[in-house]
Amino acid sequence: MSEWVEACAADDVEEEDVIRFDHAGRTFAIYRSPDDEYFATDGLCTHEKVHLADGLVMDDIIECPKHNGRFNYKTGAAKGAPVCVNLRTYPVKLEAGMVMIQLD
Amino acid sequence: MDARGAVIVGAGECGARAAFALREEGYAGPTTLIGEETHLPYERPPLSKEGMASDASGLKLIADAAHFADAGIRLLLGSKVIAIDRAAKTVSFRSGSTIPYEMMLLATGARPRRLPLAEASGHCLYLRTQDEANAIASRFRQGAHVVIVGGGFIGLELAAAASRHGCTVSLLEAAPRLLARAVPPEIAEVIGNVHRSNGVDIRLGVSIAGFQDMDRGVEVHLAEGAPLRADFCIIGIGAVPNTELAQEAGLAVDNGIRVDGTLRTDDPYIFAAGDCCSFPLSIYGGRRVRLETWRNAQEQGTLAAKNMAGGNIEHAAVPWFWSDQYDRTLQIAGLPDEGTQTVRRDLADGAFLLFHLAGDGRLVAASGIGIGNAIARDIRLAEMLVARRAVPAAGSLASAAVKLKTLLAA
Incomplete structure (x- = not known):
């Protein structure tokens, strides 16, 4: 069953940046793109379980802080070695200044 | 006799990445990856890290057998090339068998001193x-x-x-x-x-x-x-590049198999990449170096493949590596010894960054250490500044209030 969960305030994430959000034993990454849209993915890199929120956001790419594995955080697509498994993404909406993400 | 194709000697990070990159570049000829170890190509960095004993039997594979098969990469594991015949363009094995090549990559790595x-x-x-x-x-x-x-x-x-x-x-x-x-x-x-x-x-x-x-x-x-x-x-007193095969084939060796900026040896059909090669580092005016890092192995394997597939691209990357010890991670982008002065930026929880500047103020390297990945993002940004040959103000580098990303935009 899917549910919408409040992840953070919209202002908590700077433009072209990412923060970590933990919920019910899981960890997620919440992104704000340079064109001011919000996105959410699983929080750990698919290569070695490193928190992506410590990584660098450039345009629509999140780069893992450990080994520079790169993903498109809007689609979850892995962008080449060392990452080959895509990142799971989650629907996001803004409600009363809060970032909500839809979990299953 | 097999059709001539690409032969990659050495099935570590560099060789394995090169094999896949050849396919990504559209190279359609037979591609053979030859490794002395019997394991499928695996990642070496975890071997010395703390997890080694708890997970010693679990290899972290670069790709599984099916991935190699799907890409049409022939794996010859547990095999040692004993000679290269540059005139006939073949490599030979102890058994006496040979494989013909049209292009070869030496990714023979290094061994402990x-x-x-x-x-x-x-x-x-x-x-x-x-x-x-x-x-x-x-x-x-x-x-x-x-x-x-x-x-x-x-x-x-x-x-x-x-x-x-x-x-x-x-x-x-x-x-x-x-x-x-x-x-x-x-x-x-x-x-x-x-x-x-x-x-x-x-x-x-x-x-x-x-x-x-x-x-x-x-x-x-x-x-x-x-x-x-x-x-x-x-x-653990360092590593020695595996250059014997190249040397016996008459290729130049100079603290590693000597290659140009495109990773070609002095034989236009033979490339060398990764720990085994010495190459000119363009960001430092062509200073000749040999790097023993995971990222360099990946980048050079990929670059060599592009050039084997017909490209003519010069190496331009900034060296980068990390080390994990206890709860700390250090990362270094660039070669700090290129700098003549150091600017320090302190971050939270004892983490800090050092920016290494050349005499003319150019940022030539950055290093940092902290708990977990505290310094990773900043080192990555510093690496981009180094690649752009940026000359940031020392005061901006020293102040944690100045975001490095803003220096990148300048």
Whole structure:
């Protein structure tokens, strides 16, 4: 069953940046793109379980802080070695200044 | 006789990445990846990290057998190329069989430098391969006494792993400080202190006189002071590039197989990449270096493949590496010894960055250490600044209030 969960305030994430959000034993990454849209993915890199929120956001790419594995955080697509498994993404909406993400 | 294709000698990070990159570049000829180890190509960085003993049997594969098969890459594992015939364009094996090539990549890597004094001992171990990591991990047990020779990355990472597994660790370094070759003294000092606070007995400026095997274990004799008793020793005193095959084929060797900026040797059909090659580093005006890092192996493997597939692209990357020890990670982008002055930026929780500037103010390298990935993002941004040959104001670099990303936009 899917549910919408409040992840953070919209202002908590700077433009072209990412923060970590933990919920019910899981960890997620919440992104704000340079064109001011919000996105959410699983929080750990698919290569070695490193928190992506410590990584660098450039345009629509999140780069893992450990080994520079790169993903498109809007689609979850892995962008080449060392990452080959895509990142799971989650629907996001803004409600009363809060970032909500839809979990299953 | 097989059709001529691409032959890659060496199935480590570099060779395996090159094989896949050839396909990504559209190369359609037969592609053969030859490795001396019997394992499928795997990632080496975890071998010296703390997890080694808990997960020693679990190889971290670069790709599984199905991925190689799907890409049409023929794997010849447990095979050693003994000669290259450049006139006939073939490589040969001990069995007498040969494989013809139209393009070849030498990704032969490096091997641990041996310590002649230790050759007679049965208790001195080295680390390069998964099998060697397993041999070391199987000797890690509560209360075991380990003497580690060498205060470089292999020695220090294994000291952290050994101490985490309850061993009593002594680490001997001949130089007056740790990590003298590639790491600024401020960061080496932090690393040394973390080891000491975890109970590692670090001894600097130590000369070893010899090793004597005992009924159980080994005695390490020092030039001065009492000998050290150990259950076993690990020798980590650097690596030597595997250049013999190239040298015997008449290719130039100069602290590694000598290549140009496109990673070609002086034979236009033979490339070399990764730990085994010396190449001109364009960001430092063509300074010739040999790098022993995971990222360089990946990048050069990929670049060599592009050029084997018809490209003519010059290497332009900034060197980068990391090391994990206890809860700390250090990262270095660029070569700090290119700098003549250092600017420090302190971050939260004891983490800090060092920016290394050339005489003209250009940022040439950055290094940092902190808990977890505290410094990763900033080092990545600094790497981009180095690649752009940026000349940032020292005051901006020193102040944690100035986001490095804003310097990138400038």
